[in-house]
Amino acid sequence: MKKQVKTAAVLFLLACVSMTSCNTSKKDNNNNMIEKVSFGKLPDGQETELYTLKNASGMEVKISNFGGTVVSWTAPNNKGVYEDVILGCDSVAGYVKGVPYFGALIGRFGNRIANGKFTLEGKEYTLAQNNGVNALHGGLKGFDKVLWTATPIEGEEPALKLTYTAKDGEEGYPGNLSVEVVYTLQKDNALKIDYKATTDKTTIINLTNHTYFNLNGNLDSDILEHEVTLNADKFLPVDKTLIPTGELKPVTGNVFDFLKSKKISAGINDTTDTQIKAGGGYDHCWVLTDSTKTLKSAATVYEPKSGRVLEVLTTEPAIQFYAGNFLNGTIKGKNGIIYKHRSGLCLETQHYPDSPNKPAFPSTVLKPNETYQTTTVYKFSVK
Numbered sequence: 162m163k164k165q166v167k168t169a170a171v172l173f174l175l176a177c178v179s180m181t182s183c184n185t186s187k188k189d190n191n192n193n194m195i196e197k198v199s200f201g202k203l204p205d206g207q208e209t210e211l212y213t214l215k216n217a218s219g220m221e222v223k224i225s226n227f228g229g230t231v232v233s234w235t236a237p238n239n240k241g242v243y244e245d246v247i248l249g250c251d252s253v254a255g256y257v258k259g260v261p262y263f264g265a266l267i268g269r270f271g272n273r274i275a276n277g278k279f280t281l282e283g284k285e286y287t288l289a290q291n292n293g294v295n296a297l298h299g300g301l302k303g304f305d306k307v308l309w310t311a312t313p314i315e316g317e318e319p320a321l322k323l324t325y326t327a328k329d330g331e332e333g334y335p336g337n338l339s340v341e342v343v344y345t346l347q348k349d350n351a352l353k354i355d356y357k358a359t360t361d362k363t364t365i366i367n368l369t370n371h372t373y374f375n376l377n378g379n380l381d382s383d384i385l386e387h388e389v390t391l392n393a394d395k396f397l398p399v400d401k402t403l404i405p406t407g408e409l410k411p412v413t414g415n416v417f418d419f420l421k422s423k424k425i426s427a428g429i430n431d432t433t434d435t436q437i438k439a440g441g442g443y444d445h446c447w448v449l450t451d452s453t454k455t456l457k458s459a460a461t462v463y464e465p466k467s468g469r470v471l472e473v474l475t476t477e478p479a480i481q482f483y484a485g486n487f488l489n490g491t492i493k494g495k496n497g498i499i500y501k502h503r504s505g506l507c508l509e510t511q512h513y514p515d516s517p518n519k520p521a522f523p524s525t526v527l528k529p530n531e532t533y534q535t536t537t538v539y540k541f542s543v544k
């Protein structure tokens with residue numbers, strides 16, 4: 162009898178281990194919670210997971226091992242009400258169906274590479290042209306569409322470690338690239354993202370996160386009245402395929418000046434500006450005034466009605482501010498909400514687009530004896 166009970170217990174445990182739908186939650190010594198549930202199956206039958214990181218003040222960030230995607234994120238308004246402030250889907254099926262990189266980790270190379278070609282150590286590499294004639298965000302199956310290995314980390318602040326090794330030749334890039342990304346939900350309502358990577362062959366790398374924020378707390382609205390500050394005195398003008406021309410243009414005297422806080426609506430529709438025309442609005446890379454690799458403030462977004470403030474700090478030299486210009490009301494997101502034109506904005510910390518073809522831009526080359534390491538922090542507060 163005793164043996165039967167034991168066997169049943171073992172069987173139950175085994176079933177739990179093999180079923181990712183078996184919820185697990187772990188409370189660490191600081192009362193932080195890391196919970197894991199199923200996020201649904203991929204078309205090939207693989208299970209995906211959704212982890213919830215929760216801090217002591219009540220902020221909740223949900224992250225999937227599919228694409229390392231930040232799926233939802235609650236932040237308090239000026240009345241202390243926590244609401245979801247990012248675009249996303251209810252289950253993995255939505256992401257598989259196709260969304261423009263909602264919340265995802267982007268790699269091996271974030272942003273565009275002209276004509277999907279670059280030369281490294283005398284060898285030409287060809288990538289998929291998945292954005293007109295250009296390569297965008299790591300290719301047809303970039304880091305946003307792969308299954309990462311997730312490990313919750315206990316400690317003073319809840320964290321999730323994600324690892325993935327991209328194979329030599331995967332999506333056309335050279336070198337086996339081992340990537341580690343750690344999301345840490347800090348006590349001060351900030352999500353810190355630490356990126357690390359090593360390679361066994363010289364390669365190129367530009368990792369980022371592609372979360373679409375809408376600080377209204379109502380995702381059925383646009384972000385045009387959000388007030389943005391970018392600590393950047395130059396931006397990169399682009400050609401009609403959104404590839405930088407190579408010029409670093411001062412922001413002073415044009416609609417790209419966000420050195421002082423400004424409503425997005427003030428300049429985004431100014432089609433007398435050739436760059437607004439080219440980008441269909443703001444979809445450009447701003448060069449941070451402080452070019453050091455220290456963690457410095459890159460951007461701040463303020464939404465006056467809710468009082469929410471989002472500050473972005475980074476060790477990276479630049480930030481792509483994309484105002485959701487290509488969202489066109491065809492994607493149904495969480496809770497059945499249709500994501501309208503400009504219902505979310507992205508602040509993608511990174512190196513400059515098309516760096517592999519622009520020797521004057523800061524290098525994005527990673528060699529076998531080096532470690533790629535960057536940090537970005539997204540911090541919420543109220544005003």
Ligand code: BGC
Nearest residue numbers: 261262272444481483487509
């Ligand atoms: C790019 C946009 C693009 C979006 C989604 C952004 O990083 O700058 O041009 O439409 O990603 O793909």
